[in-house]
Amino acid sequence: MGLGEDGAGSAPGALSCRNLRKTFGGTVRALDDVSIDIAAGEFFTLLGPSGCGKTTLLRAIAGFEAQDSGTIHLGGQPLDGLAPPQRPVNTVFQSYAVFPHMTVAENVGFALEMQRRPKAVIAARVEEMLALVRLQGLGGRKPSQLSGGQQQRVALARALAATPRLLLLDEPLSALDLKLRNEMRLELKRLQSETGITFVFVTHDQHEALTMSDRIAVMRDGKVLQVGTPTEIYERPALRFVADFIGEANLLEATRIAPGRFRLAGGAELDAAEDTGPTGPVTLVLRPERAHLAGPDEAEGQSLAGAVEQVVYDGADTTYHIALDSGATLRLREPSHGAPAQARAGDSVRVRIDPASLRAVPD
Amino acid sequence: MKRGRALLLLPSGIVIGAVLVLPLVMLLVISLMQRNPNGGIVWGSFTVDAYVSFLWERGFSGERELNWDYVAIFARSFALAGSATVTSFAIALPTALWMAFQPPKRRLLLVFLVTLPFWTNLLVRNYAWMLLLRVDGVFEQILHTTGLLTGRLGILYTPTATAIGLTYSFLPFMLLPIYLSIEKIDRRLIEAAFDLGAVRFRVLTRVILPLSMPGIAGGVVLVFIPGIGAFISPELLGGGKSMMVGNLIQAQFGYSRNWPFGAALAFVLLALVLAATYLHRVRFRSAP
Numbered sequence A: 001m002g003l004g005e006d007g008a009g010s011a012p013g014a015l016s017c018r019n020l021r022k023t024f025g026g027t028v029r030a031l032d033d034v035s036i037d038i039a040a041g042e043f044f045t046l047l048g049p050s051g052c053g054k055t056t057l058l059r060a061i062a063g064f065e066a067q068d069s070g071t072i073h074l075g076g077q078p079l080d081g082l083a084p085p086q087r088p089v090n091t092v093f094q095s096y097a098v099f100p101h102m103t104v105a106e107n108v109g110f111a112l113e114m115q116r117r118p119k120a121v122i123a124a125r126v127e128e129m130l131a132l133v134r135l136q137g138l139g140g141r142k143p144s145q146l147s148g149g150q151q152q153r154v155a156l157a158r159a160l161a162a163t164p165r166l167l168l169l170d171e172p173l174s175a176l177d178l179k180l181r182n183e184m185r186l187e188l189k190r191l192q193s194e195t196g197i198t199f200v201f202v203t204h205d206q207h208e209a210l211t212m213s214d215r216i217a218v219m220r221d222g223k224v225l226q227v228g229t230p231t232e233i234y235e236r237p238a239l240r241f242v243a244d245f246i247g248e249a250n251l252l253e254a255t256r257i258a259p260g261r262f263r264l265a266g267g268a269e270l271d272a273a274e275d276t277g278p279t280g281p282v283t284l285v286l287r288p289e290r291a292h293l294a295g296p297d298e299a300e301g302q303s304l305a306g307a308v309e310q311v312v313y314d315g316a317d318t319t320y321h322i323a324l325d326s327g328a329t330l331r332l333r334e335p336s337h338g339a340p341a342q343a344r345a346g347d348s349v350r351v352r353i354d355p356a357s358l359r360a361v362p363d
Numbered sequence B: 001m002k003r004g005r006a007l008l009l010l011p012s013g014i015v016i017g018a019v020l021v022l023p024l025v026m027l028l029v030i031s032l033m034q035r036n037p038n039g040g041i042v043w044g045s046f047t048v049d050a051y052v053s054f055l056w057e058r059g060f061s062g063e064r065e066l067n068w069d070y071v072a073i074f075a076r077s078f079a080l081a082g083s084a085t086v087t088s089f090a091i092a093l094p095t096a097l098w099m100a101f102q103p104p105k106r107r108l109l110l111v112f113l114v115t116l117p118f119w120t121n122l123l124v125r126n127y128a129w130m131l132l133l134r135v136d137g138v139f140e141q142i143l144h145t146t147g148l149l150t151g152r153l154g155i156l157y158t159p160t161a162t163a164i165g166l167t168y169s170f171l172p173f174m175l176l177p178i179y180l181s182i183e184k185i186d187r188r189l190i191e192a193a194f195d196l197g198a199v200r201f202r203v204l205t206r207v208i209l210p211l212s213m214p215g216i217a218g219g220v221v222l223v224f225i226p227g228i229g230a231f232i233s234p235e236l237l238g239g240g241k242s243m244m245v246g247n248l249i250q251a252q253f254g255y256s257r258n259w260p261f262g263a264a265l266a267f268v269l270l271a272l273v274l275a276a277t278y279l280h281r282v283r284f285r286s287a288p
């Protein structure tokens, strides 16, 4: 996403965080030198395990938590020193935080009411927002008369009503059941493209991150480990942690003996394309769908020998658990294509591994 | 099944009957009898004289004349209780707000401090106010030393002193319910309001106050109603000039030896308070 160090951030919705640090109680490093550039109109996701600092980063951007050091710019303007009400940033809270004593319409119109807009303008905008989140006709209800998903939409409409330049969403879908969550994912994507507002979306669900985001930042222990498009993050993880956290991965301990050449624990050797880096211990990442069972008389390409331990059929795919002769276990997934399984438990097989499918990452 | 449940209510029914209904019935009976000039009542008599004498008194020649004295005492009681309610609300709200936004540990300590006055007798605390307010008392001396005042403070033995005493006595009953309801408000609602562009004042008026309405309503009831019937503060601080209903009733059962009239006054007060509570309920019914 060619965002230059200085070019990022002249568009009104572009966010630039530089070297943010925040510690709690002197010991917990909630943000540890976080630098992120987000383009205007981007759907940007912060992904990471619990406690990695996602909420802290959002709160720093919204102005609820002052960073110990570092700067935050929105559209080229520094946000530091501005109180939350003064920041052109709105938040959708994890718990919705819909005002229980106000009607849906009052909730949605709250930000405009605070700006002292004329009543007619507010009413028109509220109608527009309710239509946008598909809650037409519910403006007169109290939040207690709404379902969880509807309350979530109210929170969204409320945060979008004053057209912020940046919308922060802190795990907005985590309280919804699976069906509603899938619906709301599409809804969020639609809202984002219809409004053109920059979204910073927090989740610890990697599937959600992959399906919704323009780009993802993977975080751990207050640090940003990798930023990239879903494809980049999934296909070219930079670290073992990223490979493990995003999607399914076979992680094989190996030693790099030459650029692009690796030796596994049992002595077998493998080639990987696109590899640079010093010799020494690495982890080889192999996605289950990128490994294949070699046909009986297939001789070409590199492969590893092993025995099938278990075959799991789940409709679209069949997953084979294979104990490699080198000792490691490997999962590989083949599309079922309506045919019977290609091997059964106990069979000796060869696993074909294309060098382009292998990726070496440091720990 | 239904009978069984009704039986479970029996013990509390008996307690309520014994401590609440029975005395009220006795009071009603007493209010409808003739007074015995030596104290107590003439058993078996029946008269509504006690109620009549609330508004009318017998002139020299025996004819009935309208007498506004008692009405004035009732009106003063409502006014003093009302001003104590307003003043204690004005003090309690900012204090409760401040308390509710302290770190949790300090909040506990503060609540403890608020309840501290209850450890000493109300009478003693009102005496303390006498020492503060009296001529050459603590307040006057402080004001004199700082040069803010040269003459007399002249507050003791006025309705103002009564109002101060009432406010002081009942402030915790206003503060605690308001504090509890503010403290209970989900902090994320307040953050959400800030996030949506509300400045402090509007967060207060649009979010915090509406959500703490139950506590405010509770505080108003807990200060206003006992405030009307208070008799220690007016007795000690108000002097003879600001008698309140409580003192009047107390006097009927004491040196005036007019039990029926005292009982009748109590019933009139009860009726007025019930009416006030009802209006209050109607007023706050829409609140959450």
Ligand SMILES: Nc1ncnc2c1ncn2[C@@H]1O[C@H](COP(=O)(O)OP(=O)(O)OP(=O)(O)O)[C@@H](O)[C@H]1O
Pocket (backbone or CB within 6 Å): A024, A025, A028, A029, A030, A048, A049, A050, A051, A052, A053, A054, A055, A056, A057, A204
């Ligand atoms: N107010 C606070 N006081 C002390 N420590 C805090 C505070 N807020 C956050 N932390 C700590 O900072 C770290 C990051 O917390 P944060 O809430 O940002 O995590 P998160 O990534 O949002 O996690 P989750 O996915 O569970 O919401 C955690 O270790 C947390 O315990």
Ligand SMILES: [Mg+2]
Pocket (backbone or CB within 6 Å): A054, A055, A056, A170
């Ligand atoms: Mg969080």
